[in-house]
Amino acid sequence: MNKLFILGLILICLVIYANSLNNDFVLDDSILIVDNPAVKSLKFLGRSFYTYLGDDSVMLEKPSHQRLIDKKYRPLQILSYAIDYKIWRLCPFGFHLVNTLLHLFNAILIYYLLLNIFKDALVPKFAAVIFLVHPIHTSVVSYISGRADILACFFMLLSIILFIRFMGGNLWGYYLLSIFSALCALFSRENAPLLFLFLAITLFALKARPKYYLYLIPFILMDLLYLLWRFIILQSGGLIINKELLTLSLRALNFFNIIPRYVLLLIFPRDLHLFRTTPFITRWADVSAITAILSAIIIIGFCVEFRKNRPVLFGIFWFLAGLMPVFMNLDSYRNLLGGAMMAESWLYISSIGFFVLFVIILSGIKKIGRLIIVFFIVFYCFLTMVNNIYWKNNLILHKNLLKFDDKKNYLRLNLVNWYFRNGLYADAKEEIAKFAVDYPNSAQLYYITGDYYFATGNPTLAIEYYNKALSKSKLFFVYYHLSMCYEMLGEADKAVNFSLEGYRMKPYYIPNLIRLGDLYAKAKNSQSAKKYYMLASEIEPNNQLIRGKLKNAQ
Numbered sequence: 001m002n003k004l005f006i007l008g009l010i011l012i013c014l015v016i017y018a019n020s021l022n023n024d025f026v027l028d029d030s031i032l033i034v035d036n037p038a039v040k041s042l043k044f045l046g047r048s049f050y051t052y053l054g055d056d057s058v059m060l061e062k063p064s065h066q067r068l069i070d071k072k073y074r075p076l077q078i079l080s081y082a083i084d085y086k087i088w089r090l091c092p093f094g095f096h097l098v099n100t101l102l103h104l105f106n107a108i109l110i111y112y113l114l115l116n117i118f119k120d121a122l123v124p125k126f127a128a129v130i131f132l133v134h135p136i137h138t139s140v141v142s143y144i145s146g147r148a149d150i151l152a153c154f155f156m157l158l159s160i161i162l163f164i165r166f167m168g169g170n171l172w173g174y175y176l177l178s179i180f181s182a183l184c185a186l187f188s189r190e191n192a193p194l195l196f197l198f199l200a201i202t203l204f205a206l207k208a209r210p211k212y213y214l215y216l217i218p219f220i221l222m223d224l225l226y227l228l229w230r231f232i233i234l235q236s237g238g239l240i241i242n243k244e245l246l247t248l249s250l251r252a253l254n255f256f257n258i259i260p261r262y263v264l265l266l267i268f269p270r271d272l273h274l275f276r277t278t279p280f281i282t283r284w285a286d287v288s289a290i291t292a293i294l295s296a297i298i299i300i301g302f303c304v305e306f307r308k309n310r311p312v313l314f315g316i317f318w319f320l321a322g323l324m325p326v327f328m329n330l331d332s333y334r335n336l337l338g339g340a341m342m343a344e345s346w347l348y349i350s351s352i353g354f355f356v357l358f359v360i361i362l363s364g365i366k367k368i369g370r371l372i373i374v375f376f377i378v379f380y381c382f383l384t385m386v387n388n389i390y391w392k393n394n395l396i397l398h399k400n401l402l403k404f405d406d407k408k409n410y411l412r413l414n415l416v417n418w419y420f421r422n423g424l425y426a427d428a429k430e431e432i433a434k435f436a437v438d439y440p441n442s443a444q445l446y447y448i449t450g451d452y453y454f455a456t457g458n459p460t461l462a463i464e465y466y467n468k469a470l471s472k473s474k475l476f477f478v479y480y481h482l483s484m485c486y487e488m489l490g491e492a493d494k495a496v497n498f499s500l501e502g503y504r505m506k507p508y509y510i511p512n513l514i515r516l517g518d519l520y521a522k523a524k525n526s527q528s529a530k531k532y533y534m535l536a537s538e539i540e541p542n543n544q545l546i547r548g549k550l551k552n553a554q
Contacts, residue, residue, distance in 0.1 A: 027394070038078050155184040207310065266355075272344060281340075326346050513535050517533040
């Protein structure tokens with residue numbers, strides 16, 4: 001392996017992602033990391049192996065886009081955060097650094113994998129660099145909660161490379177490590193069952209002997225056991241596909257409609273944002289159906305034309321195999337997002353195949369082909385550094401997201417909360433007015449209106465709106481904030497009761513546990529105060545503030 005080239009990858013990665021390292025926790029980072037007891041305490045960490053990612057018994061509050069995470073089983077993602085927390089505590093720099101380093105490792109693994117397929121090192125080098133610098137991956141690398149994609153890709157690539165090493169001389173240790181790495185991938189993200197397809201595509205490109213395809217059987221069996229385990233853990237949520245399915249033909253039509261849009265996005269990555277959609281094709285007579293049909297014809301024609309060129313077919317098959325989650329999930333969030341989902345993160349592992357094709361095609365242009373590739377690499381580096389800025393904090397992120405989808409967007413709630421935390425009450429009120437237009441008479445509207453009055457020093461009016469919110473839905477933070485309102489009004493008993501109601505709903509929210517301890521301490525009930533301080537200490541055993549309160553309650 002070219003050590004100088006690897007050093008170049010390291011330097012490029014650190015340069016283009018340097019401006020992301022000081023970004024804040026954003027969006028789901030608060031739920032999955034900051035307020036997640038499984039990250040902070042070994043007592044709760046084990047639960048992530050038999051609960052889904054958004055389980056109420058572990059997480060503290062459902063995000064506005066809960067349906068996006070309630071079918072996800074990713075214990076290694078949580079385990080990686082727990083390791084980060086052990087080292088960095090709640091310093092986002094460390095979490096961002098780990099994401100960046102894992103992305104770098106994936107680029108190195110891609111280089112090593114492609115060296116086994118291509119005689120000329122040109123394609124492996126250029127493909128690895130483009131993967132490393134492409135801005136489409138900022139939604140995974142610069143977003144800490146996107147780590148599942150990086151982890152799954154890492155373990156899948158590692159498994160394939162270990163399998164290739166096994167083929168080099170029937171080295172069974174590498175084969176067993178390959179299977180173990182595949183297991184780690186399954187515990188990282190839902191696209192990992194596709195590994196056996198990537199292995200088969202790699203074997204095809206390497207012209208492997210038929211007997212090696214038989215060694216894929218344990219990988220397939222492990223996928224089946226994984227799916228069974230998902231059904232045990234997630235029950236009705238074990239099936240990844242949405243219940244309201246499109247017909248198979250319309251699903252295929254929408255899939256092939258999305259592919260050319262992804263291709264254009266990979267070549268010219270502009271207007272990147274997290275919740276990208278495209279209008280559904282609901283009838284064969286739709287104009288967009290023509291695009292989908294042409295897309296399918298072009299792909300088939302390309303495969304026929306290059307049927308004897310295994311490296312080219314490797315790129316095509318890898319790209320399409322990586323997009324299987326799109327085929328299965330494109331309609332999963334239609335009620336929430338209104339269109340066919342085409343998340344940029346779904347391109348993370350799939351893009352490897354496209355970049356291989358991209359380099360093969362451009363390098364075939366004599367003289368200027370390599371210059372064009374270098375131009376694109378520089379262009380992508382610049383765009384990546386720009387897109388890192390969009391993940392700086394929740395203010396910048398949500399303003400950017402709302403720029404693309406301003407109507408009926410629950411993410412506006414996150415923007416309102418950011419304004420509250422930073423004392424920008426006039427801005428919060430403006431966003432609340434916009435939310436009221438889209439969601440009138442909703443529990444969330446009454447909740448954030450109550451927050452506004454509470455933040456601006458009017459607890460009585462806040463209580464009125466909080467009660468309206470509770471009449472619509474039992475929201476944890478409404479109980480928590482009602483406790484604070486009644487404490488401000490000097491009604492200690494009501495403050496305790498609402499805090500206790502919140503505790504019954506979310507028993508691991510540390511601020512509420514501390515609040516209960518403080519309320520009982522003020523009431524001279526040291527035994528009860530100690531109980532809740534102890535519960536908080538079990539979650540954050542190294543928290544000096546809690547230790548001090550616990551000591552005073554003795």
